[in-house]
Amino acid sequence: MKLVSISWLDGFYYKPRVDKELLRKYSAGLIALSACPAGEFIRSLDSKDISKAEKVAKEYLEIFGEGNYYFELQNHFYEELITQYGGTMDAAVKQDLQNMADIQKLTWETVKKFSPKLGVPIVATNDLHYIGADDAEAQDCLVCIQTGKFLTDIKRLRMIDTPNLYLKSPLEMGEAFKELPEALENSVKIAEMCNVEIPLGKSKFPIFQVLSDKTSMQYLRELTYERGQKKLELTEPVKERLEYELGVIEAKNYADYFLVVSDFIEWAHNEGIITNTRGSAAGSMVLYCLGVTNLNPLDYLLPFERFLTIWRPSLPDIDADMADDRRDDIIRYVMHKYGEDRVAHITTFGTMMGRAAIRDIGRVMAVPYGEVDRIAKMVPPPHQGFHKPLHEAVKEVPELAQVYKENPTYKKMIDLAIKVEGTVRHASVHAAGIVIAP
Template sequence: MSFVHLHAHTEYSMLDGASRVGEMLRVAADAGMPACAITDHGVMYGVLDFYLSAEGTGVKPIVGMEGYLFLGDRRERPGQRDNSERTCHLTLLAADNTGYKNLVKLSSRAWLEGHHYHPRSDHELLAEHSEGLICLSGCLSAEIPKLIVSGDLAGARRKVAGYREVFGDRFYLELQDHGIDVQAPLNDELVAIGKEMGISWVGTNDSHYTQKADSGAHDVLLCINTATELADPQRFKFDSDEFYLKTPEEMAETFRGWPGACETTLEIADRCNVTISMGEPVLPRYEVPEGKSLGDHLHQLVVKGLDRRYDDVTPVIKERTNYELDVISKMGFEGYFLIVQDFVNWAKDQGIRVGPGRGSAAGSIVSYALGITELDPVGYDLMFERFLNPERIAMPDIDIDFDERRRGDVIRYVSDKYGSDHVAQIITYGTIKGKQAIRDAARVLGFSYGEGDRLTKIYPPLIQGRDAGLARALESAPELRGAYEEGGAAKEIMDTALKVENLKRSAGIHAAGVVIGRNPLIEHVPLKRGEHGEVVTQFDMNGIEKLGLLKIDFLGLRNLTVIELARNYVAKNQGIEVDV
């Protein structure tokens, strides 16, 4: 028989999950599994990566999340211990596109409304966004298992009835067995409840790493997360080395005492069919004068701009302009140019210094006429097709430089114009790079700071700003390779570092990227809170672009600040207005 893993963490469960997405799907495919789920802790960071990586593997991607459920009002902010005791886990899977949208909203609102140590939803949110979601009762840290383990069997049954009322036949009792003492009797009781109340049970393995041999790397990851050493007997660690992507045969053996647990995974996998739309541009709505189309209004602004830019609008200029407008119209990007020129010209009207243009956008006479750029593409013989090519359907990408002191003002203008719920900053994912992996490994293994520092000092320099990686470093740096081949501490540290290198470590915010949505962004993409309260997408810029959302880089450039300060000082002290 086959089996489908419905509770599986990836490296996007940062510093807790050690499964790399590609490897995880390859192992699932090699084992003949027809599908596999992604259920990271409280986030949907890896969903697009997982969904797209599954193409061509023969493994159907099941989109899910292991959410944090607060037993109370998500807006409460109790102390850490109380919060921890009242926060449970819950496994959620999207059965269809409605379920996917509800999962996006549930994850987003848990971050935006309920974040307190963790992004927390509550039973109110769960009921509001339950349509299209399949709910599994969860691991040992979930609400129902906690009640059973504590001996409150009547309370557990009441909660089971409550979940069934919300999810109907999309609620399943989740069984797990990693050799932990309480799990077998817990499974017995869950099956008894299932038989009593007519609810199916399903087996999962709460996978946190791909192969059993990866348990050591996962242990190192946990030590990095908790700033502890492997030798510390009090540190947080998993209770066994069974939390991996087991084969169908291994899962059948695990659940042989609870018949039906494996078969139900296939039933649930059949129910899960989500399609995430890609590529079609989803531009914000730009308001044009009544009776005019986007194309009409753009043409009118461009004609006015040409008269402002050129003393004589020659046939060559007219021909170039008409060609560009035709390409822009055929590609459906009139709104894009109207949106960009609007905030650029607003900034200029507010006295905010704007850069003259960078990259291929300077090759567009439409951009020049609209005031987006300050370089004459005809005069400098710049090529438009490098910027926008009808043979390559892709959203235009105009990076705009602003005086770094006023960048926030421009973003606030955009947010006010299109709605604060339509605008967000964009996430970045930090990974464990070579030098950092060495430092982390040395500390986790209990070696002195000096031992790790010695190895990082003989690590080769970046190549064009990029880390070539530990394997390449061992090949290219004789001193580092020699230290490794001598064995001892250096070899142990490097071997450990290789296990965790390039795993996701942290979530940050893109230095410049801002996304603007046609509808509230929660309709398109999961959101989160940044460290300072910013609203941030859970998908990175590559994911945002794949979804067809408008991403614009608002760059704060210190050079522009210096130029503006210099102009002001010259005007104040010399009475001269310098035109830069």
Template sequence: MSDRPFVHLHCHSHYSLLDGAGAIPKLVERAKEHGMNALALTDHGNLHGALEFYKTAKGAGINPIIGYEAYIAPGSRFYKSAGRMKDSSYHLTLLCQNKTGFRNLVKLASAASLEGFYFKPRIDKEILEAHSEGIICLSGCVSSELSQALLRGDASSMDDHLAKAAEVAEWFRSVFGDRYFLEIMNNGVEIQRIALEGCVDLSRKVGIPLVATSDCHYVDPQDAEAQDVMLCINTGKFRTDPSRMRMDGREYYLRSPEQMYAKFEGLEDAVARSQQIADTVDIDLELGKRHFPVYAVPDGGTPEQYLRELCVRGLLERYEGNDEMAPGGQLAQVVLDRLERELGVINKLGFPNYFLIVWDFVNEARRQGIPATARGSGVGALVCYALYLSHVCPIRYDLLFERFLDENRIEAPDIDIDFCKERRGDVIRYVKEKYGDENVAQIGTFGTLAARAAVKDVGRALGLPLARVAEITSMIPEELGIELDDAIEKSADLRKAYEADPEVGELLDLARAIEGLARNVGTHAAAVVISDRPLTEYVPLTRVSGKDDVITQWSMGDVEAAGLLKMDFLGLKTLTVMQDAIDLIRRHTPGFELDNEGFDDRATFELLNRGETTAVFQLESGGMMSL
């Protein structure tokens, strides 16, 4: 720990999309190098990085302070007629003090996006007061309500504005008590100096303590240029545009404690208070604890009993007329042994309920005539075959159950289900109706600045000719997931341009600086989360701009780490085409069933052998066709 106590309580990562330029691992690493024992994350209007930050900080021995720079509406969050973005909200810094505060912050961040969105995701004072328990509140940056009250005055009217600021501060103190602090900053900007002086006067007047923060938007001073380019990408402006949004100076980095004390001479207590606040924070999230919905078993039976009953019934149907697998209408010993072994593992790991949930929505799809099938390792499970999740007998084809589920692995199984693309939404709608609309959502994902995207975006921001940017981009090797450092090493043309042309050098250096950072939020193509209670009890929710679908603010890995049930509902056009073909066949051959057809058609194998598989799902890539 540093000899002079300080903790950053106002810090943005790259999840402050196209505004912050700090990757979470780098922020945590630098805080540790500075001798700090804690760090806060306060991204703009979202909790996208909260769980990644929590896990990364914990792993590094840093106390994670999960926070949120909220946008708070001047009136009701439901009032959306302010006219201008700058009039629609103030800023406010909120920090979780404990697990209760974390749950409240999740609810606030969700309501801001789902209810209060107007230019920005906004809360209001009503919902803030209702969910204030366990939350520490800092008055905010120069865009906060308190700072704006202080900044509106001049020397002749300062007393009036100090009184207005005191009124604002007293409301927050009435809600948060001794968990409310006046936030002061000094990034070398004049407007911050004026707000700081006003806060010092206000603190003396009303007795609310000061705390110093640094409004960190990137990790190191040399990252300032990259963050400035990200602002250009965000606003669609050229770097040379004199009227564009920009941050003054290069001081919004993760300062060391010594640098913070140097910036706040005479206010050392406000710097040290950040450590005192951090020492009150103890957030212990029960990651991995399952919050799966419960399938209601009929007739008061247990999930284990009902799952076995469904499996036996399904296998008798599957093997009807098969003298090897069901001689005399009874399941053969090889089938029973395999079934008991698989059910033993499923029961031991506590997943009968999981299989019943999947069986239920697949069974509903079958009832509605919606084509559905599992893909991947789940096809190796006889239980999946028995439940009509998959349609390939794993015994006949010697498929391994252990590749799908093993008693040494505690994570939930992952059964990817393909549905007819045109009717996938019908299945998701059924799940929402069964488990509750508030308990089901699609999972969010983040578009990141991969190598080519980073070069193109930076090129536009720098105002380089499109043809030149396209030429440079074309030099990047066609290699999945390639990074720019590797591209420069592998491509002689790119390396030559980088070393010989200063303009290209700057382009690639800036692109390397922002490569891998989050650019935008999207909806995962398949993943859906289902929980036992409203999702806002566990995970923050949002909407993608311009769409109505509710999604999680966390990506798939974080959703699963939080103990929530993730299902993959894939919309597959191939199933739609196959069903259309089956319908056409049935016009001439009533009762045709694809499952009853053999897998030994010579003409089909000869076609596959020739590599004539254009438009055949999973066999149409160049690699597959060349086998």
């Protein structure tokens, strides 16, 4: 994960990158494979001189250490594809497949020679670009969407001519590597060597540094009453409400979260920055006493349970708005307090929903825009933020069901749109979200 972070933050040039110096620095505990034909080892192969490839393999062996570097072999049955479909293939496509067949053959021959010589074991893999065998055409559409091409373009990035780049079953991999059963055994060996566990579903809050020997919860309780008595009279109903809320916060172990939010809101106010908190957080007396919200929930009969309960599995959500022209100042304060390496903007992923999926697929299929737009508009618009899935819409909307049934081109377009619906179309920076890591 360290290398991945560095590749995106420091080494990004068209794509995330790291160099061999970084590999050496962070190689401990890593297992490396020589990669597919795009990898350095295979690209360095030359049928007339394999010494360069041997040098590359030795260098990676030295970086990762004995037992942690593997020669990767793949079998995509290129020759069989040429034999079966060569007669109907475009000449350029057929030549590309033949080139790949030649590279695969040379790779197998070289690896079988180098493996015993260098002491580098062989592992069987498959070039994986989609999950199921029936996803090849949908993946080809996504490539065209990404590159702005049509399916009918011959000279483009295309993988459809090798329609077996999917997650193969053990039986299929056994058939592909029946000559090298040890390569299959090594894939299991590598899996068993991987022992990293990333806990999911468990929240990790930044730790608020309390300048005393008090715990975060003790400090939150003290701060709540200290500020609260400056805002209102601490009557018995108020104290009862505060104790109830503080009990829930303590039971859920959310004290640090409340302190972090309260701290940057207080700093903003001291700097003359206008803030406002909206949503269910207005139901919290603790947040009102801390100065995060502006309404006394008891005056308006606002329930705390709308914001947080002991049984609620999801995190509380304090929606804080702030003056747009001072937002960067608050972010800089947070970065200074918790460290630049612990504060980051959140990524948001734009997904391809029903109407957009039909329009994108229609474009790469070269269906006239007017027709594509007409059919896309047959899909019901989102209702309260929820999109009706295409596979349901095509059954429930009569006019959409009719064009699906009567026109083979439209049927194919909708079927492919159903396949790609929900896939990530682009990534961007979230308009508001900031993450603070522990």
